[in-house]
Amino acid sequence: MTELPVVVVGAGPIGLAAAAELRERGLTPLVFERGDTAGAAVAQWNHVRVFSRWAELVAPAARRLLETTDWSAPDADTYPTGREWVGAYLSPLANALGDIVQLNSEVVGIARRGRDRVVDAGRDSEPVSVHIRRADGTEARFLARAVIDASGTWGTPNPLGGEGLPALGESASVAVIAYRVPDLGDETVRARYAGKHTVIAGSGHSALTAIIALAELAKSTPGTRISWVLRRGEVGSTFGGGDADELPARGALGLRAGHALDAGLLDVATGFRTAAIESSGAHYALVSDAGARIEDVDQVVVLTGFRPELSWLSEIRLALDPVLQAPVELAPLIDPNVHSCGTVYPHGVKELSHPEPGVFLAGMKSYGRAPTFLAMTGYEQVRSIAAALAGDHESAARIELTLPETGVCGGAGVFDDSNATAGSGGCCAAPEPQLITLGVASAGV
Template identity: 45%
Template sequence: MTLLDLTPRVATSDRLATLPVLIIGAGPIGLAGAANLAERGIDFQILEAGDRVGAAIRLWGHTRLFSPWRHLIDPASRRLLDSTGWVGPVDEGKAPTGHELVDEYLTALAAVPVIGSRIRFGARVLAVTREGMDRTRTLGRENAPFLLRVQAADGQTEEVTGRAVIDASGTYGTPNPLGSTGLEPLGIDQVADRIIHALPDVLGADRALFAGKHTTVVGAGHSAANTLIALAELTKTALGTRVTWLIRNRAAARVSASPEDELADRARLGSRVDRLVGSDAIERVDSFEIARVQRRADGIRLIGRRHGEEATHDTDLVVNATGFRPDLGMLREIRLELDEIVEAPKLLAPLIDPNLHSCGTVSPHGFAELRHPDPGFFVVGMKSYGRAPTFLLATGYEQVRSVTAWVDGDMRAATTVQLTLPATGVCSTGPTGAGSCC
């Protein structure tokens, strides 16, 4: 079999056998799914909302990942790239930045003809369903193709069909709200211009926005830590710059240094934040539950409760680093079976529940834990973790290897799931707060 022999292997009807697998998202996990399908000779199409591969990663590309290169390259993708003469990273023990991951790996992978010819950019998936039926209809459901409603960059809408769907669209575009209730604080519409998305480029493209301002970073995870460190550095050169770290719990164990963390860059990140807080370079406000926000002439006021009493906090800008959640609106007509706490697939949730596991103790899992009542539909990658934090790319690569084996009817490979993750110490203090990845 050659990589160009993209003939479907298993289908439940003659029509399904003529349709491709539809992959949502051209990030690391979506492209890995494509490489695995290409290796098995199964046709596919990738629908990417952005104008380039790794579009979401590019938004935080200045940030260094935790994992070294050896954990960031999907095995099937490596085999495909090696066949083209690709020269990989010289030092696979080094952790790259997001931009380096895209420029040195994902861009090369997307340039391979069997992958690149099947990517549609500017294609935003608005909804996923079954052709001719909503989620309430059962008769003939398994033989009905999946139907995706897609909006192109010019605003035109069309529908495409496929034999299976792999949703690798990620979560970066859907941050958790600032409110401690899981809802946006009252008054949020009046201060939208004062609230910044997680992982801004504080020392680069966004420097002018933060210089000389008082910025409050809300969140208890590694996304918050990266921004706090950058803001503390900015205070050395930009007069009047102040940094406050606001967390909703009493402690931020997820971002604190852990001697058990085998990801050295993550361990150093926690140590640096601890030192900055200890030296008063960062002011820390804990146990603050945000309920409302109010616009001030020169900034924003956070209103809520702290230690059981009413409290306020005034600042110029707020960085929302409270983590991310999956976009489930686009999946309303698909039959999903999600855990009621973390919004991950029902069988996967107990393996990743942050109340029970650190990110290094997650058991290997594949198609069996990721499947839903609609056969052939899978959520993979960061989105498969729902609201649970600290997803690692190596986990997603094994997910799509198993899923694509299932699509191919190779049950032996699909059920033989193996994954070795680095121990990562404490990753969570509970179901709230910022997640981190990679």
């Protein structure tokens, strides 16, 4: 088994960092990416600026690999957009890793070779069987000594409905619903919202980003209206730590969104858990489970977080928390009712292990439905996993990361439901969203 590769699922920030760590340890990584480019999920939010500096967005092993090439390191103290993150880091990193990164290759299932999940015998001695479907429809099977699933959660956004299920009429109303921060720099997209009434659902950083962008549009375009619906009972600490946040751009994001509210650029409906979206002639109406209504709606931007896609992992044995769908040892450390980005204790292979030997969820996917993820947390995860796979258990158990505080270390009540807080990837990792936390679209932050 030691001669087999370690399969990494996803060529996003965490997946490529995992490959760099494994390569540095003398192991053979093999990365499968469903998209046609490295960082394919990040590329879907090109227009958004993250609120982590470049210093926190380049994984240590990846930096060491890139420094052996003609790569030019970005200014450590600046904040890239998604486009810049891909162009200046993820694409060069994939190129440096070479043929081990296979694009247009979707992992559709993994299992223990010759065994379904019911069979006990051989689970600690047989390799992992990884089933791949290429973009041209062809299929293949690879054997691996271990699998690191860094596929993220970007492809499975939470619905508008307040119960975790789609609201009544949500599926029929997809023409007016967006589940990502709209790119108002695109004239076609801008026309969709200009002079219209848009409802933003969500209370995380992506929702704040959308508020800022649409508030700017409302200033310049008559007739543009914004309603903001929150499932929680009050705005409270939604705007974050402000000047007390150790990630300054994250604090500034909340302050700017708060200024838009103070300026009267949006209406707020708290305690609004959407039960239905109804068509009413040329417009729509949102209806809460308590019967409250928001009328004359033209567009809805749903930014209520993401959830992991677990169906293709059905033949392996995972130990997942029943609430967060995160590894059981990790879940208490990231519970959004208790923790913010800066109060999550750094963790590694111990907390990420499952009953299935050699299978790990890493990155945003490891957080399940918890939204408080930072890219640097994922880098520490895969550093620890790679060390363990290489037999360096001392390094695997060592914590090599200090996280920034948010300024709003949350107790119970800061997040009052598991779907209310996440934007596109939670705290600092947007869409992987896979990845990385979303910041403001304006270059000024």
